[in-house]
Amino acid sequence: MDPMTSSVIFIIAAFSLGAVIVMKRDTLPPKLRRGMAIISIAMIAFAFFLIVYSLFTMGSDAT
Known part of the structure; x- marks a missing residue:
């Protein structure tokens, strides 16, 4: 699988x-809510990093 495809799927x-954590925050137990929120914040931050990295490397021809 192409690395760009993997990045898009992860993002x-x-x-x-x-989005699911925000929409269902009232139905999650408090301990699970905190852990899931921390994990989702870390994943979203890494997704933003991947977006910025792909924008910086868009013009390079490193295949």
């Missing part, structure tokens, strides 16, 4: 997890 999954 979509991270933002989807964040």
Whole structure:
């Protein structure tokens, strides 16, 4: 699988997890809510890093 495809799948999954956590925050138990929020924040931060990194390396021809 292409590394760019893997990055896009991860970015979509991270933002989807964040959206689900925000929408269902009232139904999650408090301990699970805190852990899931920390994990989703870390995944979304890494997804932003991947987006910025792909923008910086967009013009390079390193294949």
